[in-house]
Amino acid sequence: MDERYQNFPKDLFYQIINNTQECHFWKDKNRRFIGVNQAFLNFYGFESEDVLLGKTDEEMGWHPDPDGYRIAEERVLEGEDTYMVPGRCVVRGEVHEIYASKHPIYDEQGEIVGLYGSFIDATDEMRLARQVNQLNLDLEHALVEARKSNKILGNFLSRASHEIRTPLHAIIGLSEIGLRSNNPKIALDYMEKIASSGHYLLNIINDILDINKIESGNMIQNPTPTKLGALFQEVEDIVLPLMSQKQLAYITEVDDIGHCYVNVDKKRLTEVLLNLFGNAIKYTPEGGEIRFVCRRSELSDGVKGLYFAVIDTGCGISQEFIERIFEPFEQEQGNEVNVVSGTGLGLTISKNYVTLMGGDLLVESTPGLGSTFYFTIPVDYSTTREIEDIEESMRIANDAPAKLMNLHVLYVEDNVINRDIGCMMLEEVGMRVDACSDGVEALDCIQNSAPFEYDVILMDVQMPRMNGLECSRRIRQLEREDAATVPIIALTADVSDSTYVKAIQAGMNNCITKPIDIGQLYEVIRNSLNE
Amino acid sequence: MTLDDFYDGLGDLRIMRRHISSTDAIRRFVLMIREDEHFDRLEDAMDAGDVETAFQCAHTIKGMCQNLCLYNVTEVVIPVVEALRTGDITLAKQSFETFEETYKELLWRLDQLDG
Numbered sequence: 001m002d003e004r005y006q007n008f009p010k011d012l013f014y015q016i017i018n019n020t021q022e023c024h025f026w027k028d029k030n031r032r033f034i035g036v037n038q039a040f041l042n043f044y045g046f047e048s049e050d051v052l053l054g055k056t057d058e059e060m061g062w063h064p065d066p067d068g069y070r071i072a073e074e075r076v077l078e079g080e081d082t083y084m085v086p087g088r089c090v091v092r093g094e095v096h097e098i099y100a101s102k103h104p105i106y107d108e109q110g111e112i113v114g115l116y117g118s119f120i121d122a123t124d125e126m127r128l129a130r131q132v133n134q135l136n137l138d139l140e141h142a143l144v145e146a147r148k149s150n151k152i153l154g155n156f157l158s159r160a161s162h163e164i165r166t167p168l169h170a171i172i173g174l175s176e177i178g179l180r181s182n183n184p185k186i187a188l189d190y191m192e193k194i195a196s197s198g199h200y201l202l203n204i205i206n207d208i209l210d211i212n213k214i215e216s217g218n219m220i221q222n223p224t225p226t227k228l229g230a231l232f233q234e235v236e237d238i239v240l241p242l243m244s245q246k247q248l249a250y251i252t253e254v255d256d257i258g259h260c261y262v263n264v265d266k267k268r269l270t271e272v273l274l275n276l277f278g279n280a281i282k283y284t285p286e287g288g289e290i291r292f293v294c295r296r297s298e299l300s301d302g303v304k305g306l307y308f309a310v311i312d313t314g315c316g317i318s319q320e321f322i323e324r325i326f327e328p329f330e331q332e333q334g335n336e337v338n339v340v341s342g343t344g345l346g347l348t349i350s351k352n353y354v355t356l357m358g359g360d361l362l363v364e365s366t367p368g369l370g371s372t373f374y375f376t377i378p379v380d381y382s383t384t385r386e387i388e389d390i391e392e393s394m395r396i397a398n399d400a401p402a403k404l405m406n407l408h409v410l411y412v413e414d415n416v417i418n419r420d421i422g423c424m425m426l427e428e429v430g431m432r433v434d435a436c437s438d439g440v441e442a443l444d445c446i447q448n449s450a451p452f453e454y455d456v457i458l459m460d461v462q463m464p465r466m467n468g469l470e471c472s473r474r475i476r477q478l479e480r481e482d483a484a485t486v487p488i489i490a491l492t493a494d495v496s497d498s499t500y501v502k503a504i505q506a507g508m509n510n511c512i513t514k515p516i517d518i519g520q521l522y523e524v525i526r527n528s529l530n531e
Numbered sequence: 532m533t534l535d536d537f538y539d540g541l542g543d544l545r546i547m548r549r550h551i552s553s554t555d556a557i558r559r560f561v562l563m564i565r566e567d568e569h570f571d572r573l574e575d576a577m578d579a580g581d582v583e584t585a586f587q588c589a590h591t592i593k594g595m596c597q598n599l600c601l602y603n604v605t606e607v608v609i610p611v612v613e614a615l616r617t618g619d620i621t622l623a624k625q626s627f628e629t630f631e632e633t634y635k636e637l638l639w640r641l642d643q644l645d646g
Binding site: 184414415416417418420421422424425428460462464492493513514515516517518 | 535550556566569587590591597612
């Protein structure tokens with residue numbers, strides 16, 4: 001033994017090897033274990049090395065790749081040294097990742113008599129390394145997405161500003177023409193068109209908000225009885241001036257349905273049509289033609305519907321682009337329209353709106369010849385009752401003056417202007433009017449009148465001395481034949497739910513707002529008398 | 532100033548004519564606004580912190596303007612009315628500035644109309 005170790009115990013190396021944290025093992029030429037250190041026993045959970053002495057790795061069954069392991073050790077036994085080679089082993093049913101180093105053992109004659117190895121458990125480190133790698137990949141992916149979103153946002157902002165300019169040009173153009181006109185009626189007409197363009201502009205801004213709502217699934221439709229003719233007129237008020245600027249011919253093929261009311265989301269249908277017309281105008285060269293079609297139709301399951309189409313003779317759309325035309329921010333490049341205008345959201349939103357209304361927005365196109373955007377939506381013709389109600393109301397409003405003639409009314413209003421206006425309105429339709437300036441006067445007037453003298457009392461609510469509510473309560477408490485039955489109608493500047501409730505609780509029959517609408521007044525009186 | 536000019540930007544004369552056919556009558560009614568005291572009483576009540584009186588005056592002005600189809604004036608008095616309805620005189624004073632501007636324009640036009 002080397003003199004350096006004279007004062008050290010003979011099992012010095014054994015002590016060293018058993019106190020190290022690394023796992024050590026040594027094998028004979030046949031790869032059978034002849035010894036391991038304490039760390040090795042701890043790693044595998046063995047109490048003593050007797051479990052594995054004289055056995056091979058294959059007999060222990062703790063390598064997922066036993067053949068690969070064997071081949072590597074046979075190379076060591078031929079003289080090869082290995083350093084920190086990654087590998088795997090199974091410990092109590094769990095796979096651990098290790099880094100192992102192995103070396104041949106030589107006897108004094110230089111013959112290889114076995115091998116010696118060590119390894120460290122790198123399972124946790126490798127897991128952390130993988131997590132870090134994955135995080136790096138995720139970050140890289142997020143960075144790519146963020147750059148893409150930035151680019152999309154940049155594109156969107158530049159396109160949105162251009163889209164906003166289009167109706168602004170219409171507003172400015174119409175204003176200039178209107179200002180030069182000496183005819184007030186024409187100027188008023190242009191003002192109405194400017195207002196329409198202004199609303200269209202606002203809708204563009206709302207598009208941007210709507211696209212968010214659509215993507216988050218929070219969009220719902222709001223169908224109301226809508227007169228189709230009025231809807232078409234509103235659309236044409238905006239688009240016809242733009243068409244005439246490009247000298248585009250406009251042809252309509254609309255069934256005789258303009259007078260019809262249908263239950264539809266008016267705002268969204270208008271926006272869809274404006275979007276389709278807007279695109280048709282943009283992509284149709286000067287002198288071209290735009291055709292609008294609206295026909296009664298039936299859906300596949302027999303449900304009644306309306307078919308809409310906007311057909312242009314513009315540059316058309318390639319087949320390749322048609323497949324993504326309804327995607328957000330997609331616009332075809334390289335067509336004859338040099339300026340790419342629009343937000344790139346219009347068709348996306350329109351398609352979603354049509355879907356919301358129960359239809360499907362589709363397109364057919366031939367490059368160089370033009371495009372047709374079309375859809376069919378179901379319409380609720382069970383609004384027949386609503387249509388009848390609306391038409392009935394209109395008939396009432398027209399017939400009302402004749403039916404109110406000679407009714408005797410007590411009109412109670414404290415404000416002298418309102419009182420004079422109200423009296424004149426009522427007298428103009430032939431009513432006989434007695435006027436009072438507050439509740440005290442009205443009560444006095446009633447008490448001094450014959451039963452059923454008054455056919456109806458119109459009562460302002462807010463009055464000094466005695467307001468309309470208190471006056472009504474007292475009239476109902478009078479001991480006379482008509483006290484409980486004479487219709488008392490509240491006249492108010494606002495008919496909120498609370499005002500209405502208070503009026504009814506005070507004994508009034510109904511409320512109408514100022515100024516007095518004769519049709520509404522007749523309807524309310526008729527209903528009150530029926531009660 | 533004609534009646535059309537008077538109504539321009541303050542209301543809708545076309546609708547007013549549906550209620551009262553006589554232009555002379557309409558003219559007579561709008562000129563009566565000059566004798567109406569509710570604007571001054573509204574100002575005094577707001578300065579005194581008298582919410583109830585202020586509300587009644589604002590409400591009366593609202594009804595008067597509605598009766599005369601002066602919708603643009605109605606629109607700017609509504610915030611004052613609603614603020615006073617809830618008792619918020621501070622908010623009412625904020626809204627009052629816009630209303631006051633419009634009402635003073637109305638009074639100026641009435642002077643031109645009478646001339």
